[in-house]
Structures are given as C-alpha cells and as structure tokens.
Amino acid sequence: MTTSSLPPETTPAQARSALLEERIRQEPGRFRVLTGDRPTGRLHLGHYFGTLHNRVRLQDLGVETFVIIPDYQVLTDRDVADHLVEYVEGLLLDYLAIGIDPARSTIFTHSAIPALNQLLLPFLSLVSVAELGRNPTVKDEIAHSRQAAVSGLMLTYPAHQAADILSCKANLVPVGQDQLPHLELTRTIARRFNDRYPGADGPVFPEPDALLSAAPLLPGTDGTKMSKSRGNTIALAADADETARLIRGAKTDADRHIDYDPVNRPAVAGLVLLAALCTGGDPHDVAAQIGTGGAAALKRTVTEAVNEFLAPIRARRAEYARDLPQVRRILREGNARVDAIADATLREVRTAMRADY
CATH class of the missing domain: 3.40.50.620 (HUPs)
Known part of the structure; x- marks a missing residue:
C-alpha cells in the first residue's frame, strides 16, 4: 500500500x-x-x-x-x-x-x-x-x-x-x-x-x-458515546435478560420509519449500528430490513443480534469463572x-x- x-x-x-x-x-x-x-x-x-x-x-x-x-x-x-x-x-x-x-x-x-x-x-x-x-x-x-x-x-x-x-x-x-x-x-x-x-x-x-x-x-443506549461514566453501556458480562432490559430502555424517537442517519437521528442510528456490528452486516441494510416497524421492531432486532453475539462470550466467561x-x-x-x-x-x-x- x-x-x-x-x-x-x-x-x-x-x-x-x-x-x-x-x-x-x-x-x-x-x-x-x-x-x-x-x-x-x-x-x-x-x-x-x-x-x-x-x-x-x-x-x-x-x-x-x-x-x-x-x-x-x-x-x-x-x-x-x-x-x-x-x-x-x-x-x-x-x-x-x-x-x-x-x-x-x-x-x-x-x-x-x-x-x-x-x-x-x-x-x-x-x-x-x-x-x-x-x-x-x-x-x-x-x-x-x-x-x-x-x-x-x-x-x-x-x-x-x-x-x-x-x-x-x-x-x-x-x-x-x-x-x-x-x-x-x-x-x-x-x-x-x-x-x-x-x-x-x-x-x-x-x-x-x-x-x-x-x-x-459506538453510541450508548442514550445516543451519546458509550461510556461507564454515562451509565449507557451494555456490559460484556450482562446476561440475556439484563441486555434485553437495557435495550428496551434505550432512547429512540417517534418516527416509525427506521433509517441509518447518525447526524439527525443519533439514538436510532446507534442501535442500528450495534445490530450491524453484532451481525457483521451493513447498518443501512439493517435499517432497511426493519423499515416502518418503528422502535419496537428496532429494539427487538438489536436485542436478538446482541444476545446471539454475546452468547459464546458469556459461555466462555462462565467457564473461566468456575475456575x-x-x-x-x-x-x-x-x-x-x-x-x-x-x-x-x-x-x-x-x-x-x-x-x-
């Protein structure tokens, strides 16, 4: 190069x-x-x-x-x-x-x-x-x-x-x-x-x-930078229920049409990006798949993506924690x-x- x-x-x-x-x-x-x-x-x-x-x-x-x-x-x-x-x-x-x-x-x-x-x-x-x-x-x-x-x-x-x-x-x-x-x-x-x-x-x-x-x-659950001091994080050690609860409480907006617009819709874009990173996809494609499903569909998609991504990490962590x-x-x-x-x-x-x- x-x-x-x-x-x-x-x-x-x-x-x-x-x-x-x-x-x-x-x-x-x-x-x-x-x-x-x-x-x-x-x-x-x-x-x-x-x-x-x-x-x-x-x-x-x-x-x-x-x-x-x-x-x-x-x-x-x-x-x-x-x-x-x-x-x-x-x-x-x-x-x-x-x-x-x-x-x-x-x-x-x-x-x-x-x-x-x-x-x-x-x-x-x-x-x-x-x-x-x-x-x-x-x-x-x-x-x-x-x-x-x-x-x-x-x-x-x-x-x-x-x-x-x-x-x-x-x-x-x-x-x-x-x-x-x-x-x-x-x-x-x-x-x-x-x-x-x-x-x-x-x-x-x-x-x-x-x-x-x-x-x-990666923005946190409030649309600002994910940071422990802001209390807007999803910990690697969080279990599936805690993760779902944190994502349910994440900030979004009233527009039912989901798109990836980090400038004008940072909170929604942060959740879309998180799902894309966890699935290895493109955030624009993730948003398009949700379409007009609104915040509920967005949060459901993100929860499934994050929990699936973290599952093997949680399993390895639990194994090490036993010893x-x-x-x-x-x-x-x-x-x-x-x-x-x-x-x-x-x-x-x-x-x-x-x-x-």
Missing part, C-alpha cells in the same frame, strides 16, 4: 497506520504491542468493537501482544480502589472470554512489576509539569474527577503510560485518535532518554508507533514474564545512565 492510494482526506497518522497494517501482515514477528484497560468496572460492547476485537486480531496474526491492567492508575478514585480485586478479576474474565489467549498474549498488572515503577522517576525528569498538565487525557480526567483537588498521581498518568509501554519495549500501541497526544509524549520521553543517555549498542528505547483504530464510535484459581494463575504467570522483561530493561537503563554501581 502506498500513500497515493489513500483517500485525500487521510491524516498523516492514518497514513502511517495503513502502512503499519501492511507491514504487520507481512512480518508480524517484528512487532510488540502494548495495550490495556484501567480496572474501573465492567467492559462493554463499546470496548469490544473499539479495541478488544483488534487485540485478538493482532494476536491471531502473530504479533507479540502484552495486555496491561494498570491498577496503580486507578488509586486516584477511592470508589474504584475499594473494589480493585473485583474489577481486576472481572477484566481478566472478560479478556479470556473474548479470545485473549494466554499462550500467545501476556496479561499483567502494573503493580506487580517493580522495575516498571522504577522507570517512572527518570522518565519524569525528562518532561515538564506543563507538558504533563496540557495532555488532553489528563485535563479530561481532572475535569471529570468530581474531586475538590486532584492527586499528583493523576498528573503523572502520561509518564506512567510511557513506563508501561517502554518497560516492555513495545513498538506498537493501538489507540484511538483522541489518545495520540498520550502516545506522542511516550515517543518524546523515549527520544529524550536516548539522546541524553545513548546506549553502548544503540538507543535503549524504540519510539512506539500508533496503530489507529478504524472502528466506528478462578486458574485465572489467577494465568495472571501470576503473565506478571512473572513481564517482571523479567522489565528487569532487563531497567538494567539497560541503569547502564546507559551510568548508575549500575
């Missing part, structure tokens, strides 16, 4: 991602991916179609894949921190249920990797407070924190993420467009470290590339593997910094 074959409105980041996709198909073994989710509650269909299915795709292509559960990063939220064990185990069950294979991918927790956290201090020395504070994700987190004051930990999110990625020497990070500034700071930290502390055998860190998701934004000791063993083994990798990275860092005394 060449840049000349891409649409004229393609951004540089999208063009780079297209080239990376071609290289992944040709030489998947050249890439190491780092991705993950903060343990703040149940994963939902927005997560699945936005990122989770792409992780399984990369894993299945032969890309070395690391999935981090950054548990230290949620300590800023007391409510979440009080349920950390439950949320971490829930993430593990969701990951295994959707097809993350521990024989081919490595799942680990931030808190279990001491070397990762030791990287944070030299990394913080390479960035300014202003650079941390103007990161869009940090600003958004602070704005929605519902706290009178925010902790220093929240300000260090971007440097923490850099440590997550670079401790494993990941060279590829799947992100959404809104996460590009986060990754750019990781690239800046890697570049500044390599410039300040040149390794004897070349740069210590790769500058990881962003692999942009091509997935459409939690094995699930915890998978996490311990992942932690041990990453611990060894991060230790080796930290030794390189100390040698480059002449601090290996």
